[in-house]
Amino acid sequence: MLRMSKLADYSTVVLSVLARDPQRTRNAAELAQESATPLPTVSKILKTLAKNGLLTSVRGASGGYLLARAPAQISVADIILAMEGPIGLTECGSHPGICVQESTCSMRHHWNRINDAVREALDKVTLAELAAPNQKASPIQWVKKESADKKALAAVR
């Protein structure tokens, strides 16, 4: 596992829609439609992303959102940071003061290294890459699953 939240996941989809045409301002309803995600949820995501500097918002009639930076300047690490806060695999990393063993824990320093390594890995992948069409990744193995997918989704929703 080691999963990021669904909202963070969705946000990569929404952002990649925006990245396809970075100059254009789009409102929440459009983005909800294009990303096939419920409007209230998309709306929530957009607010969070705007608040944390990944999107610029334009209020009022004919307003909307657009990317605050070029897609190549936004990394996956940035997106996760914006949606979930600092990357930290353990609780002691992002919430100091919870763990009683904190002051004597010899592992904490190692976790910092690990977190940094993960962050670095995530920093290397940009939104520009995420939004780019697949280059010869073989989709063959997934195609056959499609009908099962729809069924699974129906069960889930």
Place this chain on the structure above:
Amino acid sequence: MLRMSKLADYSTVVLSVLARDPQRTRNAAELAQESATPLPTVSKILKTLAKNGLLTSVRGASGGYLLARAPAQISVADIILAMEGPIGLTECGSHPGICVQESTCSMRHHWNRINDAVREALDKVTLAELAAPNQKASPIQWVKKESADKKALAAVR
């Protein structure tokens, strides 16, 4: 965030206790005490770790657990894999069939890359290192990002 589960976290503590004296068999009660974690919880963790091949168990009176491999041969990735299953930041990675967009999703292939990068980073850190007393490892290359991160954290909270 991007957090691993508490159980996975605890398990690193328990394993590092075992790693301090890899030959010695210890029972659940001992390990609970030494790791300052409730016995039922430690017990659950130990079972999971044994089931997934990180620990060898010895049943019966004077039984207990010991590491299945040398501490240097057990990586953080192994631990997370044992406790949480395959590393995958998105749901589609570890549960194919849920997402309707799966077959047409151009991002999936990128997520595979990202997961691999994270797994690689976690594979480089071993239990031997985790269990070792602190030595000042060089955080130099990451330092420059640190202040930016803190700022971002402040904004998020």
Place this chain on the structure above:
DNA sequence: TCAAATAGGACTAAAATAGTACTGTATCAA
């Protein structure tokens, strides 16, 4: 001034996780 849109916060529902307990099985030693 009206309509369209974001901002912010509060609230509810659902899902995942943590934690506990109980029953079964293996092993050792008296």
Place this chain on the structure above:
DNA sequence: TTGATACAGTACTATTTTAGTCCTATTTGA
């Protein structure tokens, strides 16, 4: 052979986290 010790497995409950929704306020353009 029997009792004590300790792991194995599973089911259950409670808690916490996350997701999702809704409502009201504010901003802005026509």
